[in-house]
Amino acid sequence: xxxxxxxxxxxxxxxxxxxxxxxxxxxxxxxxxxxxxxxxxxxxxxxxxxxxxxxxxxxxxxxxxxxxxxxxxxxxxxxxxxxxxxxxxxxxxxxxxxxxxxxxxxxxxxxxxxxxxxxxxxxxxxxxxxxxxxxxxxxxxxxxxxxxxxxxxxxxxxxxxxxxxxxxxxxxxxxxxxxxxxxxxxxxxxxxxxxxxxxxxxxxxxxxxxxxxxxxxxxxxxxxxxxxxxxxxxxxxxxxxxxxxxxxxxxxxxxxxxxxxxxxxxxxxxxxxxxxxxxxxxxxxxxxxxxxxxxxxxxxxxxxxxxxxxxxxxxxxxxxxxxxxxxxxxxxxxxxxxxxxxxxxxxxx
Amino acid sequence: xxxxxxxxxxxxxxxxxxxxxxxxxxxxxxxxxxxxxxxxxxxxxxxxxxxxxxxxxxxxxxxxxxxxxxxxxxxxxxxxxxxxxxxxxxxxxxxxxxxxxxxxxxxxxxxxxxxxxxxxxxxxxxxxxxxxxxxxxxxxxxxxxxxxxxxxxxxxxxxxxxxxxxxxxxxxxxxxxxxxxxxxxxxxxxxxxxxxxxxxxxxxxxxxxxxxxxxxxxxxxxxxxxxxxxxxxxxxxxxxxxxxxxxxxxxxxxxxxxxxxxxxxxxxxxxxxxxxxxxxxxxxxxxxxxxxxxxxxxxxxxxxxxxxxxxxxxxxxxxxxxxxxxxxxxxxxxxxxxxxxxxxxxxxx
Numbered sequence: 001x002x003x004x005x006x007x008x009x010x011x012x013x014x015x016x017x018x019x020x021x022x023x024x025x026x027x028x029x030x031x032x033x034x035x036x037x038x039x040x041x042x043x044x045x046x047x048x049x050x051x052x053x054x055x056x057x058x059x060x061x062x063x064x065x066x067x068x069x070x071x072x073x074x075x076x077x078x079x080x081x082x083x084x085x086x087x088x089x090x091x092x093x094x095x096x097x098x099x100x101x102x103x104x105x106x107x108x109x110x111x112x113x114x115x116x117x118x119x120x121x122x123x124x125x126x127x128x129x130x131x132x133x134x135x136x137x138x139x140x141x142x143x144x145x146x147x148x149x150x151x152x153x154x155x156x157x158x159x160x161x162x163x164x165x166x167x168x169x170x171x172x173x174x175x176x177x178x179x180x181x182x183x184x185x186x187x188x189x190x191x192x193x194x195x196x197x198x199x200x201x202x203x204x205x206x207x208x209x210x211x212x213x214x215x216x217x218x219x220x221x222x223x224x225x226x227x228x229x230x231x232x233x234x235x236x237x238x239x240x241x242x243x244x245x246x247x248x249x250x251x252x253x254x255x256x257x258x259x260x261x262x263x264x265x266x267x268x269x270x271x272x273x274x275x276x277x278x279x280x281x282x283x284x285x286x287x288x289x290x291x292x293x294x295x296x297x298x299x300x301x302x303x304x305x306x307x308x309x310x311x312x313x314x315x316x317x318x319x320x321x322x323x324x325x326x327x328x329x330x331x332x333x334x335x336x337x338x339x340x341x342x343x344x345x346x347x348x349x
Numbered sequence: 350x351x352x353x354x355x356x357x358x359x360x361x362x363x364x365x366x367x368x369x370x371x372x373x374x375x376x377x378x379x380x381x382x383x384x385x386x387x388x389x390x391x392x393x394x395x396x397x398x399x400x401x402x403x404x405x406x407x408x409x410x411x412x413x414x415x416x417x418x419x420x421x422x423x424x425x426x427x428x429x430x431x432x433x434x435x436x437x438x439x440x441x442x443x444x445x446x447x448x449x450x451x452x453x454x455x456x457x458x459x460x461x462x463x464x465x466x467x468x469x470x471x472x473x474x475x476x477x478x479x480x481x482x483x484x485x486x487x488x489x490x491x492x493x494x495x496x497x498x499x500x501x502x503x504x505x506x507x508x509x510x511x512x513x514x515x516x517x518x519x520x521x522x523x524x525x526x527x528x529x530x531x532x533x534x535x536x537x538x539x540x541x542x543x544x545x546x547x548x549x550x551x552x553x554x555x556x557x558x559x560x561x562x563x564x565x566x567x568x569x570x571x572x573x574x575x576x577x578x579x580x581x582x583x584x585x586x587x588x589x590x591x592x593x594x595x596x597x598x599x600x601x602x603x604x605x606x607x608x609x610x611x612x613x614x615x616x617x618x619x620x621x622x623x624x625x626x627x628x629x630x631x632x633x634x635x636x637x638x639x640x641x642x643x644x645x646x647x648x649x650x651x652x653x654x655x656x657x658x659x660x661x662x663x664x665x666x667x668x669x670x671x672x673x674x675x676x677x678x679x680x681x682x683x684x685x686x687x688x689x690x691x692x693x694x695x696x697x698x
Contacts, residue, residue: 053414057595059595059621059622061415061416061540061593061595061621062413062414062415062416062542063413063414063416064411064412064413064414065402065411065412065413065414066410066411067410067411067412069443094418094443097458099460100458100459100460103459103460109446109449110449110452110459111448111449111452111491111492111495114480114488114492116489116492116493116496126485126486126489127485127489128479128480128485129479129480129485129488129489129492130477130478130479130480131463131477131478131479136475136476136477136478137475139463139478140465140475140476140478142460143460143463143465143478144465146460147465191410193411194563195562195563213544213566213567213568213569214543214544214565214566214567214569215564215565215566216563216564216565216566216567217562217563217564217565218562218563218565219562220562220563244410246406246408246410272408272410273408
């Protein structure tokens, strides 16, 4: 791992790094899903969610990871489904998923709210198991939404682990979704590594300790938003990227720089510690005048010559959060705002 | 992050790296648990499980991680409970846990096996929700075991995230458990990083990309097995460590070296790709003669002058695994063997 870092373009990346073995299978599933949604006239959003890993060894034991439980993506996916969108949920394996997110193994462990009815030991039929009375009200809401989404067939789930899986999937799915033209939205909420270790530089076996300190040198992941905007989606996709910073001062300048550089539609900026209560939508130009009959969330747009920023804030819950689904979630408003903007994007065709 | 690597002993580590804020609270809980088990005469095993992280930034966005879903630890904890042990389950946040491990969000997602009974829309009482008939048989077994463990109060769960959390917790818990003398077992199945980044060298904010490649230089985590054997547990603990390798040739030599260096009781060696079907127990000396009435699993012990190795293998399941709890798990035999050895250790007092 002492070689010189290489500079990868998107093209040279895909030319040198191997495609994940499940890619063809995944593409076939998405192709079918997209064709069905197109026929049924739905808008489709690709939601990416969770962090990516960068394996340091071919037989993976150690990897670099990005922090993300997948809350933003999983929550947003639910609100997109509620808004009538079909959702392709492309997420990090074991990160949160829509609906089941309310019952993680740590908060609300589901075994705690199941009870065995009667005791029929000795009989061949297993006893009935039911949800405790106290949990029914919340669970029935989530379960009803979950079952209706499954019946309608509007949610398609795919998983990735490494940043390499992510990049290959994102390119393939963008190309598949481009047939929907402006009716496709791309909601890139995954926390993607900026760095990776090219296959050619990986150690085959577990890196041995006992030889002093560990040195890792990584290359930069290619900037894929530019080819995604210009080539993969052919300029028609409504593309929303996320910018997470811990230094709030950097948020808006970096969001503007990204829009300038890549030419997509919206950057949602969030500060690590305030991301559940406050985000900023940064877009390139003042929004066009509204069509008659359309109303806009009065979130106070500050306009500069070439950028528009809208801050969205919700109240910080003051009582301890017991069940997530009883508390206002900022993703509800983020999705509502983006659905409005996407509608205008479609009409502006 | 360009400073020289420092060499840390266990002492200098704990003198310079901050204790996690929840440590005192965690210790109080364990103290109470251990006192109760001592009174009720149970053996106690500390099971560590899951991987550790090494944060690269103080406001954590990126971290180095070790691969581990926590299967070995969570599964073994269930078999220890079944064998009558009280279990302190110290695991990586969000890694698998005993009982709920059978129903992860990916395999057997639990929302899929719940059904809403009748449709009482319009009424104030939420409808009943029950487990589908097909799933009852498996679930009733797991749920019964789960509820009886909770009723008996024999499982105590603690979480860690970083390697620093892990080291502080391990030291504190070993000290608490040492009051049980030989009745305490330590089953160190967590996948712990060999490297860390001292607090003093961490970047405050998210490391910025756009400046070429990423260089990380890390220090070695101090070897804590030696003080754990000699000081924390005062030579009385029955300590089982794990060695995971991807190069099978290294397994036995490295296990022997660890026993030689640290002086604990057993190393369980496993190869990354065969760990579900094959492990090797490496211990320092030929085992002492068996007390009358005690039988040993006929797993063929090969004895050298100073080390004994016993291979344990189970059949590789040939049919696809649908429900984990219908398939023989190697942890059942690992735990049975260790319980036997622990019994001899207690008698050899």
